[in-house]
Amino acid sequence: MQKRFPNAKWLLADMRTLDLQEKFDAVIAWHSFFHLPHDDQRKTLKSLASLVEQNGLLIFTSGPEYGEVWGDNGGYDLYHASLSSEEYTQILLECHFKVLVHKIRDPDCGEATVWVAQKSHICTG
Numbered sequence: 001m002q003k004r005f006p007n008a009k010w011l012l013a014d015m016r017t018l019d020l021q022e023k024f025d026a027v028i029a030w031h032s033f034f035h036l037p038h039d040d041q042r043k044t045l046k047s048l049a050s051l052v053e054q055n056g057l058l059i060f061t062s063g064p065e066y067g068e069v070w071g072d073n074g075g076y077d078l079y080h081a082s083l084s085s086e087e088y089t090q091i092l093l094e095c096h097f098k099v100l101v102h103k104i105r106d107p108d109c110g111e112a113t114v115w116v117a118q119k120s121h122i123c124t125g
Helices: 037-050 085-094
Strands: 025-031 051-064 067-073 074-081 097-103 113-119
Touching: 025 037, 037 051, 037 074, 037 085, 051 085, 051 097, 085 097, 085 113
Parallel strands: 025 051
Antiparallel strands: 051 113, 067 074, 097 113
């Protein structure tokens, strides 16, 4: 991916403890966010939202409904959790985002739920 977008800034870090002083045109948490427990998701979604410039995008995947499940990943247990669509939407609205795309069980994305939201004002966290 970095070869395709050499001018983009790429970060590899624990999204739960990011402490960045800059804003981005887009923040993407693809097939990653739903591996956090519910409470971490609530906190981290607000934190990620605060990193987005006005009119920028927050793009992430979630599960289709509230709950926790364990999956298999090459013989290893893999944790998945999701808030409800209503709760994700409420958090995004509180952070002044408009949901542009909310596609539940997207067949082109491994049945994950896809979210694209645009920030319209400063997030107060």
